[in-house]
Amino acid sequence: MDTAMRNTKVMNRFDLTSRLLAKLQNEEAVIGGIGNTNFDLWAAGHRPQNFYMLGSMGLAFPIALGVALAQPERRVFALEGDGSLLMQLGSLTTIATLAPANLTMVVMDNGIYQITGAQPTPAAEVGDIVAIAAASGLPNSAWAHDEEDFERLVEEALSATGPTLIGVRIDDKPGVGTTRRDPVQIRERFMLGLGVREPL
Numbered sequence: 001m002d003t004a005m006r007n008t009k010v011m012n013r014f015d016l017t018s019r020l021l022a023k024l025q026n027e028e029a030v031i032g033g034i035g036n037t038n039f040d041l042w043a044a045g046h047r048p049q050n051f052y053m054l055g056s057m058g059l060a061f062p063i064a065l066g067v068a069l070a071q072p073e074r075r076v077f078a079l080e081g082d083g084s085l086l087m088q089l090g091s092l093t094t095i096a097t098l099a100p101a102n103l104t105m106v107v108m109d110n111g112i113y114q115i116t117g118a119q120p121t122p123a124a125e126v127g128d129i130v131a132i133a134a135a136s137g138l139p140n141s142a143w144a145h146d147e148e149d150f151e152r153l154v155e156e157a158l159s160a161t162g163p164t165l166i167g168v169r170i171d172d173k174p175g176v177g178t179t180r181r182d183p184v185q186i187r188e189r190f191m192l193g194l195g196v197r198e199p200l
């Protein structure tokens, strides 16, 4: 585990999301959290296995947990902002307890609630989300030092034998695109993408 948060490069959410998607070859599910994480997931390239959370902070990891448990043969990635994860820290211990080997969580840590006006999050100066994750029972948690390190951690995650968490420090840029706000369409498209809905 590497908890050296202060030594990590400040990167960009859209760039990292694009790098993640470029590594996927097996219809892996990708769950974007509220706001910027799902906007950048959309902008990086829609895939039938992408799910875009609207409205509720902190649900990317719980939704991804459900998908990972329901489809253990499929690798599942979840993208969440630091502010949103702070709303739902308990999900980390739940995930550590259920320990799906196919789940990887990416925390996009800009230290702010970017989308609502860049207010600093409570943990911006004093907390370390990767250390919190490790102490929640997820020893396979690490900060990505730079883009290459992020790609290496994603590759490792693709064959991991337990849940993994990757922390990335990111800049204060908003998401590049905007998901269409149609929850029913998002859900139905995702279920088709996961093969659990018959096409009409």
Ligand SMILES: Cc1ncc(C[n+]2csc(CCOP(=O)(O)OP(=O)(O)O)c2C)c(N)n1
Pocket: 034, 035, 036, 037, 055, 056, 057, 080, 081, 082, 083, 084, 085, 110, 112, 113, 114, 115, 116
């Ligand atoms: C329970 C709840 N409180 C407040 C909001 C308003 N809100 C929506 S997104 C957001 C900030 C999200 O911050 P973060 O997850 O760090 O992502 P960022 O905007 O920095 O990309 C807030 C406060 C909300 N949707 N739900």
